Amino acid sequence: MINRRTAIRQVMILAGGMALVPSLVKASGGPSIALRNLVLSGEEESLMASVAEIIIPKTQTPGARDLNLHLFVMKMVDDCYDEGSQQRFLRGLKVFSGIDAASLKELVVSVNFGKAVADEDAKYFYRVMKQQTINGYMNSKYVMTNLIVWELVPARYNGYFPVKS
């Protein structure tokens, strides 16, 4: 059995060459939401869902998958990023595909802490993935109504509000 770390490293090294992993993308359904610019397979969507869930996992409270945060990330990348960034995001995404769940988690965690030898596209993919997953989470109905309540009608202002120590 190959050591998992070695496997990850191999994936990272192969990452630059997209030609090596075409069969993984082919022959799957399209994404579950309509996209204008991004060309994304159902498998890639599910990979994004997995990565988002690693970033914000389900605990006693809902996680990324429960809140469909990967769909929000897809929407943001599709509508608010330029073509170059979108292509870079997709190239980076492919680096994370084709490995089992445990390896994926280890890889994502390593990239998060800057430990994996990820190429620039992979780092870019992860940076966007994390930033927009957090954005989607913090701006989700669940968080805004249960954890950090956003008030539509504050009806007050106190400029000397005492801080509880």
Place this chain on the structure above:
Amino acid sequence: MAYLNIKGIKENTFDVIVVGSGIAGGWAAKEFTEKGLRTLVLERGRDVKHIRDYPTTNMYPYEFEHRGEPALSIRRENPIVSRCYAFREDAMHFFVKDGEHPYVQVKPFDWIRGYQVGGKSLLWARQTQRWSDFDFDGPVRDGFAIDWPIRYKDIAPWYSYVERFAGISGNRDGLAELPDGEFLPAYPLNAVEDHFKKSLLGKYGNRHVISARGAHISKAGKVHYDQGRAQCQNRRLCQRGCPFGGYFSSNASTLPWAERTGKLTLRPFSVVESVIYDDKLNKATGVRVVDTNTKTVTEYFARVVFVNAAAINTNLILLNSVSSRFPNGLGNDSGLLGKYVAFHNYSARISAEFDGLKQFTTDGRNPVGGGYIPRFRNLHKQETNFLRGYAAGFSAYRSSETDTSGIGEALKSALVTRRLGPWKVGSHMMGETIPKESNFVALDREKKDQWGMPLLKISVDYDDNDVKMKRDYIEQLSEMFVTAGFKNIHVNAASQSPGLDIHEMGGVRMGNDPKTSLLNKWNQLHHCRNVFVTDGACMTSTSTQNPSLTYMALTARAADYAVEAMRSGNI
């Protein structure tokens, strides 16, 4: 193109025509209808009814497709309006998209517009300060532009009149340079804004930080309830339109008030092509309107016409109103129509941090934003190498720090356990610019828009005085920040084009002498006495104060004069 028949003339005849339904047009509508005059208000955009047409007003952040951020395709199609801070998913439907009404930029100019009933009164930043004689005396004392035909005493009662109705929050600060008004309670400064205020008084004496004065009902009274408005609920979502009518807009206030008199006819989708001038009668008889949906041209008639289409569009209409008497635009014997356009210099900001007063934070939201620093430069006498000066906004908030370095459960709990960080402070400049003949708008003789109107050429730029003033703002505010113990001072002097301040003024300026001005002291065209201009186009100089309150007061004053003149048969 225009059709005329007797029946049409009768049906299309009113006592007064008001062109535009923004802050100035709304006030004109209120004043005339209240005094019993049948008033036609023409608005080039669609109707926006109070509350009913505020589609985003009660939406939560997660209900916006991109959490507020405009999609890249929209930003690419609309580079100009995208530079406006308020052009976001919650309010973009109230802004004119770049392609909807093109113009020619001789020099870069970000023309930010709101074509709908209510105009930009839905979107404004609601800052309301009176002018003083330091402002009205400015051109004569410092030798630029021309003398204003009015002084503070002429407009003071009208400031009071509009303030009582609109609802203006503020303190009676007792400053000669920023006269007190008819105030509702002020929104108080917060701990660090107060600290800054005290630090400055200790060192300078004449540099004041006061509670920003704003058009918010901080304490509702009968005059507000009568309008169907209630106390401001501190939402700070004003640009969406306020269901409480907590801030002043034409939609919440003056227009429904005018409507209740039964004397108002509001016609949206109406681009005014020109004011009709009768060479035999030597006066204006009405306006020519292009229906934006059908492109048909209709003429409307009235004894008096108020042109309040917003500063630059008012210039466009008058420039396009040509007749054998006025071949260069209505009332334009002086040849100055469209010239001496000016604006406010907003091109510098400064931010910093403060480590003290950590026992406090803020709770709720301050609808007027925080503090205001009235002009302190060259106030009593010339003391710098540039003319005039600047006011400044100042606000502070307690930052919160979130550790996002982790992943998984650790990240998840870190995200919802925010720690309070240092206070952050910020200021922006609002500089007076000097009106010059070389800053102008004019008609493009070749290009026309989809309604057959000539395109406007806009040629407006900063000058050396603006550059020096900006440098001084940066130096002085930096020094003031150091005095207050602020740290990590960061200056943002990134240039922005004129126009983005959304305080464009002039082109149809007031003055005593018909040879050097277009309008007299009652905002009447010198050479066509039944046409009035009371929006930003009438401004002889710009001062540093936010201009809207002055437009309201000038409008109410001019309408009162016009009604008297109509009664006495003078117009």
